[in-house]
Amino acid sequence: MGADAVPAGCVFAADGSYAARLTREGPSWYPERWTFGPEPYAVALAGNQPEEPGTEVLPLADGQVLIHRTPAGLHTFSLLYPTGPATGPATGRQTGERPLGSVECDALSLLPAAPDGATAYALAPGGASTAVWRVAGGAFGPEHVAEVPGFCGGGAWLDTSGRLLALDQERDGVTKTVVVDLERGGETTPLLQIAERSNDRLLLADPESGLLLVRSDAAGEDRIGWGVLGSMLPVRFPRCLRAPDLLLTPFAVQPGQLLTPEACAVALRMDGPGGTGIGLWRPTSRHVVGLTPPEGWLAGAGRWTRAGVLRLPYATRNVPCGVADVPFPASASEPVEDLAPEEPEAESPPAARPVPLQHAPLTGRAAVG
Secondary structure, three states: OOOOOOOOOOEEOOOOOEEEEEEEEOOEEEEEEEEOOOOOEEEEOOOOOOEOOOOEEEEOOOOOEEEEEOHHHEEEEEEEEEOOOOOEOOEHHHEEEEEEEEEEOOOOEEOOOOOOOOOEEEEEEOOOEEEEEEEEOOOOOOEEEEEEEOEEEEEEEOOOOOOEEEEEEEEOOEEEEEEEEOOOOOEEEEEEOOOOOOOEEEEEEOOOOOEEEEEEOOOOOOEEEEEEOOOOOOOEOOHHHOOOOOEEEEEEEOOOOOOOHHHOOEEEEEEEOOEEEEEEEOOOOOOOEEEOOOOOEOOOOOEEOOOOEEEEEEOOOOOOOEEEEEEOOOOOOOOOOOOOOOOOOOOOOHHHOOOOOOOOOOOOOOOOO
């Protein structure tokens, strides 16, 4: 990456009011907080020394930014906040920092922002199990809250209270999505099982509507499907999300569709030979609408408003903090790009028949030990 290059990606706060990313000026890396409103603006949160490129940041709903550093293999956490109008890369003394503590382990990564906007969690996978840590929002610094069997990754919140955390659990060479109840000592229950030996991962979830986006190889190849938490209907795998030449990754779901999850707008990152694009889709649609992202898009970052407008953050030399608002097309039945030809849905083998998604945890349902 050149000295003037803009690194991709940023992370949103739970309510979408802020975002944060690691960027740099010259050779020095530093965290940057974006504030969204009528006129978005960025504030640098530079400390007294440059950050390492692998440093993680996560904005909270009050405007503070959690930073995860790894000095000498130790995982340390602090909250950063601006303390004056002159905050910037050259004025690190204008950034306040409140240390939260540290965790000693081999590997650890932050989870998506918890729904309450004030709490943050991290995953620390080990040999036989994965630890869940509360690293911000607790009373006494980082706190171990759960130990989940197997190697776990991913991470999505299934409720608006921050109690139910979905993780992709790998055991015996197979990955399935499970739910960890953080209010019941980390009790773990199954959430998704398309077939006995298929790898089934949760890609994205909307806690309000219950819409889930999943990826499974139950049919012999990786396919993206959708289901609804608590529904007795199986996971469905639309033809339009089957694009052999593209890697499709959902990155945003429209909130607020409480009674009609199938009407939620979904944004997908599309990576292929021609570069990176964006796809817009709804479960009720038979097509994906393709669009070209704005110049300088922080690839993979975006957030839907309740009204169905996709907000895409971007940064260029002339616009260091920009947001492009893209409404869901009024006539999505006439797509710009249809990602899949019209062909009959392939029959899955009997063993790959989807099973219904159900709420987890459920009374009387066996825990995954």
